[in-house]
Amino acid sequence: MVVRPWILLLLSRAVAGLPVPSPAQLRYQSTDFVALIHFNMGTFAHNGDPCCDKTNWNVQAPYAAGKTSDAGTFNPKQLNTTQWMESIAALGANIAVLTAKHGCGFALWPTEATLPDGSPYGYNVGMPGAAIQYDVLQRFVDSAKSAGVGYGFYYSIMKNFYLCHNFSGKNSCMEEVLPRQRNVSEQDYIRIARQQVTELWTKYGNLSRIWVDSGLGGLGSLMDELQPQAAGTPKNPIDWCGTESGHPSRDVGSSDVWSTGHGYFGQADADEWVPKFCDPQLFEEHIWFWEPNLHVRSLSEMIPIYHDIVGRGMVMELAFSIDREGLVQKSHASVYGQLGAWVRNCYGSPLAATSGPGMAFTLTLEAGSQFDRIQLQEDIVLGQRVRNYTLEQSKGSGWHPLVRGSAIGRKRIHLLSATQVSERTQLRLRIENATRLPQIRQFAAFSPCQEVQEASDTGLGTGPPQSPTKRG
Incomplete structure (x- = not known):
């Protein structure tokens, strides 16, 4: 069907x-x-x-x-x-x-x-x-x-x-x-x-x-x-x-x-x-x-x-x-x-990403990686369900809070200080309050973006004028 x-x-x-x-x-x-x-x-x-x-x-x-x-x-x-x-x-x-x-x-x-x-x-x-x-x-x-x-x-x-x-x-x-x-x-x-x-x-x-x-x-x-x-x-x-x-x-x-x-x-x-x-x-x-x-x-x-x-x-x-x-x-x-x-x-290419239903999600970052931003998205087909959340990083035997927030919805990007991962570590999205079971489309960590390269043009040409449209 x-x-x-x-x-x-x-x-x-x-x-x-x-x-x-x-x-x-x-x-x-x-x-x-x-x-x-x-x-x-x-x-x-x-x-x-x-x-x-x-x-x-x-x-x-x-x-x-x-x-x-x-x-x-x-x-x-x-x-x-x-x-x-x-x-x-x-x-x-x-x-x-x-x-x-x-x-x-x-x-x-x-x-x-x-x-x-x-x-x-x-x-x-x-x-x-x-x-x-x-x-x-x-x-x-x-x-x-x-x-x-x-x-x-x-x-x-x-x-x-x-x-x-x-x-x-x-x-x-x-x-x-x-x-x-x-x-x-x-x-x-x-x-x-x-x-x-x-x-x-x-x-x-x-x-x-x-x-x-x-x-x-x-x-x-x-x-x-x-x-x-x-x-x-x-x-x-x-x-x-x-x-x-x-x-x-x-x-x-x-x-x-x-x-x-x-x-x-x-x-x-x-x-x-x-x-x-x-x-x-x-x-x-x-x-x-x-x-x-x-x-x-x-x-x-x-x-x-x-x-x-x-x-x-x-x-x-x-x-x-x-x-x-x-x-x-x-x-x-x-x-x-x-x-x-x-x-x-x-x-376009996260260091690590996950998705699905739930109240807690974990990412694993390998030693030597570097991250400075986290992107969150809900599956808004099912509405905006999350009301409060915390982003955390593992530290020793516990968790260190990075960001606390409320709205995720279509997209939420958190910019952080660049962190070099010296040993394998984890990031956690912990949802503390939601109206229904959250449906997370993406919880992803990203490395620092490449340095901005300014350019004079992209190679997109002006193109020739279009021929007149005949009106019947």
Whole structure:
């Protein structure tokens, strides 16, 4: 008899009596990284939310490629979404999310939404005067499918400079409506937004991740109806860690992070499964959209960010800032490739590892080995069961405590002082409190990672531009 994964999940939920991840949440938490791709009109102006304003809307600002009100300004002449996937694969991300519409209001697909007078939306690819006459989203989806990467879309519900909507969701053109802006009513804005997200959620197949920024805007039930298998919906919730810096311990707090309950840290005894994520940028300047002359974080800067996010059980939604040619720049590709390779090399081959059900687990390290980190993982298919634990090292006839902790969940990495093992020794994971019998996916010790080797690029090429997509 073939037992389907969803049946196992239902059984585990019923037997354990604990919150467990849905298939959508389980896929979301199955790897360390999600690629959060920022590429829209802001790429051709400057970073911001919205990136469009009165200094660049109807005039070409010194920093911009053209007027942001002009669909022809969005003109990536070498756009190659397959090249994006090279860096996404090198990083090890299994989902990629693209900004289908950001705060300017520009749409990366030929939307069929209409203005109140029945005329076309008029600020998107594929429209008369646009430099790009093909569906950028379809090209992205096709490349993701070919690469075996899940895909999804970001849509800003509360900001649309083109339609005079600001962060509060209120009209932002009460004092001045600039030429080429459309001062629509709240009712019409909601109608247009609903039409656009309906297109996003029906035209491109099953999405792995949905991000409606600034709240759901009353779209939750539609999201659940049209994309029930996607993470980021009311039925498959995920929560933000509270900071975009990459340093949640510093900016939010160093508390244990639970995959149950809402909020930055979750709650141990909550009755809903809610994975947590952090979304750092690759730029040191806290910039999302590509700008020239910014400082790209090095591998040595990304490693502490990895440990503060992934090492505490969260998923890292790492920014990808596509440049004005429509490519991942080589300096960016280098860091994505280095970070992915570092994770695989550092945590791919433990000195010793074990797994299984139980309250105590022991590792044996041979004389001459050296360890400086321990990685713990629960089998989260069955929920997050551990509540308190101690890591110990044998010393003489007893045990010396190394670390005490509470949450394990998806992943917990403990960094220790490097210890040279002069004689055969043991490490022990002793679980002191659990809601059910713990199911440990990995208890592993690792040697110090190889010294960081910075490099100028990974050999990932820019690649030729893709041929235009014919629209039938």
